[in-house]
Amino acid sequence: MQLFPLELARRLPYLLLLLVITPVYCWSEIIDIPELEVIGRRNLMNKWGNPFDDKFIERSFIESSPQRRLDDTLRNIPGFSLFRRSGSRVAHPTTQGVSLRNLGPNGAGRTLVLLDGIPLNDPFGGWVYWNRLPASSIEGVEVIRGGGAGPWGNTALGGVIHLFSRKPKKDFAIIEISGGNRGTSDINLFAQKSSDNIDVFITTNSFITDGYPILHKDQRGLIDRDAFSEAELIKGGFRWRLSDNNALVLNASYFNEERGNGTLLATNDSEAYDASIALNGSTQNNDISWQAQIYYQNRDFRNLFTSVNIDRDLENPALKQFSVPSKAWGANAVINLKKIKGHQLIYGVDARKVKGQTNERFFFTDTFFNRERNAGGEQTLIGFFLEDTWEVTPELNLIFGGRSDYWSINNGSRKQTNLISKEILRDDKFLDRDEWVGNFRFGVNYILNDQLRARGAFYTGFRAPTLNELYRPFRVRVDITEANPQLKRERLYGGEAGLNFRPNKNLDFRLTYFLNFLDEPIANVTLGLGPGPVKPCGFVPAGGTCRQRQNLGLVSVGGLELDVSWNLNEQWLFSTSYLYSDSEITKSPVQLDLENNRLAQSPKHMLSFLMIWNPTTKWTNSLQLRYTSSQYENDLNTLELQDYTVVDLMIAYKFNGKIEGFVSIENILNTKFETGKASNGLISIGNPILATIGFRWHL
Numbered sequence: 001m002q003l004f005p006l007e008l009a010r011r012l013p014y015l016l017l018l019l020v021i022t023p024v025y026c027w028s029e030i031i032d033i034p035e036l037e038v039i040g041r042r043n044l045m046n047k048w049g050n051p052f053d054d055k056f057i058e059r060s061f062i063e064s065s066p067q068r069r070l071d072d073t074l075r076n077i078p079g080f081s082l083f084r085r086s087g088s089r090v091a092h093p094t095t096q097g098v099s100l101r102n103l104g105p106n107g108a109g110r111t112l113v114l115l116d117g118i119p120l121n122d123p124f125g126g127w128v129y130w131n132r133l134p135a136s137s138i139e140g141v142e143v144i145r146g147g148g149a150g151p152w153g154n155t156a157l158g159g160v161i162h163l164f165s166r167k168p169k170k171d172f173a174i175i176e177i178s179g180g181n182r183g184t185s186d187i188n189l190f191a192q193k194s195s196d197n198i199d200v201f202i203t204t205n206s207f208i209t210d211g212y213p214i215l216h217k218d219q220r221g222l223i224d225r226d227a228f229s230e231a232e233l234i235k236g237g238f239r240w241r242l243s244d245n246n247a248l249v250l251n252a253s254y255f256n257e258e259r260g261n262g263t264l265l266a267t268n269d270s271e272a273y274d275a276s277i278a279l280n281g282s283t284q285n286n287d288i289s290w291q292a293q294i295y296y297q298n299r300d301f302r303n304l305f306t307s308v309n310i311d312r313d314l315e316n317p318a319l320k321q322f323s324v325p326s327k328a329w330g331a332n333a334v335i336n337l338k339k340i341k342g343h344q345l346i347y348g349v350d351a352r353k354v355k356g357q358t359n360e361r362f363f364f365t366d367t368f369f370n371r372e373r374n375a376g377g378e379q380t381l382i383g384f385f386l387e388d389t390w391e392v393t394p395e396l397n398l399i400f401g402g403r404s405d406y407w408s409i410n411n412g413s414r415k416q417t418n419l420i421s422k423e424i425l426r427d428d429k430f431l432d433r434d435e436w437v438g439n440f441r442f443g444v445n446y447i448l449n450d451q452l453r454a455r456g457a458f459y460t461g462f463r464a465p466t467l468n469e470l471y472r473p474f475r476v477r478v479d480i481t482e483a484n485p486q487l488k489r490e491r492l493y494g495g496e497a498g499l500n501f502r503p504n505k506n507l508d509f510r511l512t513y514f515l516n517f518l519d520e521p522i523a524n525v526t527l528g529l530g531p532g533p534v535k536p537c538g539f540v541p542a543g544g545t546c547r548q549r550q551n552l553g554l555v556s557v558g559g560l561e562l563d564v565s566w567n568l569n570e571q572w573l574f575s576t577s578y579l580y581s582d583s584e585i586t587k588s589p590v591q592l593d594l595e596n597n598r599l600a601q602s603p604k605h606m607l608s609f610l611m612i613w614n615p616t617t618k619w620t621n622s623l624q625l626r627y628t629s630s631q632y633e634n635d636l637n638t639l640e641l642q643d644y645t646v647v648d649l650m651i652a653y654k655f656n657g658k659i660e661g662f663v664s665i666e667n668i669l670n671t672k673f674e675t676g677k678a679s680n681g682l683i684s685i686g687n688p689i690l691a692t693i694g695f696r697w698h699l
Contacts, residue, residue, distance in 0.1 A: 051399060051443030051455040053145040053159075053496070053512055053561070059166075062135050064612060064622045066648035066664045068178065068186065068692055070138065071096070071130040074161070076624060077143060078561070078579035078606035083107045085628070085641070085675040085686055088130035090211050090227035092261060093270055093301065094474065097127040100145050101514065102581040103158035103492075103557050104521050105601040108466045110490075112156040115163045116251075117332065118276055118295050121155055124326035124356040125301075125468035129272065131231035132255045134205040136176045136188040136696075139166045145561070146496050146514055148459030149439040151334075151346060153383040153405050157461040157492040157518070167239075170194055178662075178694025182226070183210030186694070202236040212690075214262045214675070216683040221312020223263045231257040246281035265315050268303040289336045297328040299356075305475040307364075307541060319362045319475050320369060326356030326467065344389040354379040358472040361419070363538075372419055375471035375483070377412035377430070381405065381464065387441075399443035399457075407464045408434035412485055414471065430485045437462045437489065453500045461492035469522055469549050473537075477678045478544030480537040481524050488551050491519040506567040515558040520551040523600070525591055526636055529679070543680025545634075553587030555599060573612040580605055585635075597637045605629035605643075620652040633677045644673030644686075658698045666690040 055077065065073040072087045074080045082088070083095040083105050097109025104110060108126030112119065120128050142162040149156050166172075173191040185208050192201040211228040213220060235253035242248060255272040275296045282289035301324040308315045332350035337343075357376025361369035387401030412430035417423070441459035448454065465487040473482045494516035501509040524547040530540030537546035559581035567573055583599040598604075607627040614620055625647050633639035647669050652662035667689050676684035 051397070051445040051457050052147045052150075053498070055143040055145075057141040057143070059139050062138060062141070064620050064650065064652065065135075066622060066624055066650035066666055068135070068664060068666070068690075069130060070133045070135050071128075072666070073135065074141070074143070075626065076577075076608045076610060077145075078577050078608055079145065079581065080143075081105055081601070083109075083127075083601060084684075085673070086214070086684070087687065089209055089229060089687065090214055090259075090262075092259070093122075093129060093257070093268065094125055094127055094303075094468070096130055097121075097125075098161060099601075100143075100158040100161075101516075101557065101559065101561075101579065102583060102599070102602040102606075103516060104518060104523070104555060104583070104599050106522065106524075108463075108469060108522075110155065110157040110463060111159050111161060112152050112154075113161045113163070116165050117162075117278070117291060117293055117334075119155075119330065119352070120163075122326070122468075123297055123299060123328035123352075123354040124324060124466065125472070126155065126466040129255065129257065129270065131207060131229065131257050132233055132253075132272065133163065134186075134188050134203070134207070134233065136174060137166055137190055137203045137205075137235075139164045146459070146494065146516075147457070148441050148461030148492055148494060149403050149405070150401060150441050150459065150461075151348070151385045151387050151403065153350065153385070153403055153439075153462075154352075154381050154407065155463050157463050157490065166190060168192055173699035175697045175699065176694060178692050180690060180692035182212055182690060183228075184208065184690070184692065186692075191699075197241045199239040199241075200236075201238070203233065204235075205231070205233040207231045211260070212688055214684050216685055219312070219682055221308075223265075223308060223312055223315040225260060225263060227262045228260040229257065230259075231255070242281075245284060245286075246279070249276075249278040249280065251276045251278075263306060263308065263315055265306045265317060266304060268301070270302075271300045273298040287338050287340075289338070290334065292331075292333040294331040295329075297330075298325075299327070300325045308477070310542075317364045317369070319360060319473070321358055321360040321472070323359045324356070324472065326354065328352055328354045342391045344391075345386070346389075347386040349382070349384050351382045352380075354381075354467065356467045358468075360472075368419075370419055371425070372417045373414070374417075375414040377467055377471065378410045379464065379467060380408045380410070380434075382407075395447040397443075397445040399441070399445075401441045403439045405437045405439070405462065406434065407437065407489065408432065409464075409470070412470065414485065428485075435489065437491075451501060451503050454498070455500070456495070456497040458495040459492075460494075463490040463492075465489065465522060465549075476676075477682055478530070478541045478680050479678055480540055480544065480546050482536045482546070482548040484549045487522055487549060488520045490521050490551075493517045493519070508563075508565045510561070510563040510565075512561040513559075514561070516556070518555040518557065520553070521555045522549055523552050523635055524548070525550040525552070525594070526634065543678075545679040547635075550590050552585055552591075552594065553589050554585075555583060556586050557581055557583040557599070557602075571614050573610075573614075575610040576608070578605075578607045591635075594635055597635065598632055600632050600635050603629045603631040603643075618654045620650075622650045624648045634679075639677040639679070641674045641677060644671055646671050646673070646686075660696045662692075662694055662696075664692045664694075666692075 067073045079101040098111040099105035144160045176188040179185045187206045189204045211226040214227045237251040240248045252275045258269040278293040303321040305319040307318040330352040334348035337345040355378045363370040383405040385403040390398045410432045414428045416425040439460045443457040445455045496514035498512035528534035528546045530544040531542040534546035562578045583602040588594040609625040611623045627645045629643045648666045650664040654660045670689040673686045675686045
């Protein structure tokens, strides 16, 4: 793999010049991470002393973002992506897994997403329901790119995104109402009532959009419709302050989502019930702090895949997943020991038990389904970790961390039944599997002077296959992807080195080089083309493809991150960030012709630019630009998605201390860009211009 190809060498001087002469201000580059109320954070170092790539996005910048959905806001960090280019407004839930640094994007995601320390990754599939996360309820977002498993374990190969809920200190209420074109409305309420010892809080959200066409205009037919989504969330709880340094927090929530996937019949809906209890505490002098949590998650997912004729005027059901239930029970405990003879120790344990299955009907003829399939299993994950941050000298910090994880898959099964004759066609019981996995990370941070520091890190990580990857097949138009109950766990080996230059408090340069090797990565591997039967997919329609989730041999992902930021003055703030990542399948024993191919859904270049202009204390204006280079839709590198640039704008005005109005326009140039390609040539497209007007009331 060429990590510094000729094309990059040619562009780098121009890019460096552009970044240096452009006034820039990055969300987190010139601020230290504040001490949030979540005591159980597994990363205690401040910005200047952290060897890992740590960003913090404050609430004020979330509010000033032109994007109205949280996942779209995070796309301004180059390397952040869902499985495909579509955002959560219209994206299928199973494609909303998160990737950082383009480390092999897939539906399950290779990034751990947390809310106040509790995993948000779906128990069954690993994806994230971003509609569960209204931006008005989020106080800040910590993004750690790289770092392997670190203190977090399973799924954190590419990094961690830690979301923090709003926790005001007193009585508080905010109502945010917005609406826009494409039949979009968004209503949010967050309120808290406090007494001497107890805070009672509630969050509600209702989001509706008629959506937009997701198929290229000249390819649409009579059955095509705009992809829509509707979501409702209610979340509440209380915080009981047991003493000045200890609190008990109870949370419970209900979430429901319905989506139309672009045709008359193709729909899906999801339900989620969550509950958690957390105990936070610290000693009087705050030398020791702790957090213990237990949580319960209950999900049910329903989905209908369809087949469409070549003229797109006739649609039939193809695969009906009438119930995909899953449950997860989890717990974690973290203890932080601060400044013991120059050391900060973090140690703890976390565990998660998942049970889920897919119940689906297929082989549709005339007016009914002929077959039913039931498949699923159980998964257990338990991990222990210890990490030491050692201040060798005021200029030199070292981090040593280790984790030991146990994971197992049990009671795996797959049963198929003829619905007409009631004959059992197959009844498979899969062998139980388990494994202990050890991981470590090491980091060094050296402050050369008040303006310059160097940092480096080595780390490993792992990800166990999800129940979805093991047992649930899916279909996108004419392309079928089969599950694989024999999947192995993925393993990451990586490292990075970087320089931070801060000539003054308003200017910051950050350069990071990284190189990761992903062993046995899970990918959708092409096995054959239709029309006709292809194992293990069964009948594949004309123009369609049969793929199966399989472990590749080895993938390498190397690249360069560059952030330059500058707070010009009280009125002008700017930011530019760039990511170059080169991914390559270096070994593929199962499919030799995949070797030397790029990973699917992994662009080489990503660039974001942000400008904020505050002409007075009442006005906030922000302009954002994002560029993504071309990428491949499939493992064979035969379906290429073109590069694109989108520009977004927001204008906000504070009428007084309690009322604020805003107007945002996403994709203001109405750029047409591709988000997907099917094997039969159908092209999916991204969002057109989206305009929103809204108000916030602080009561």
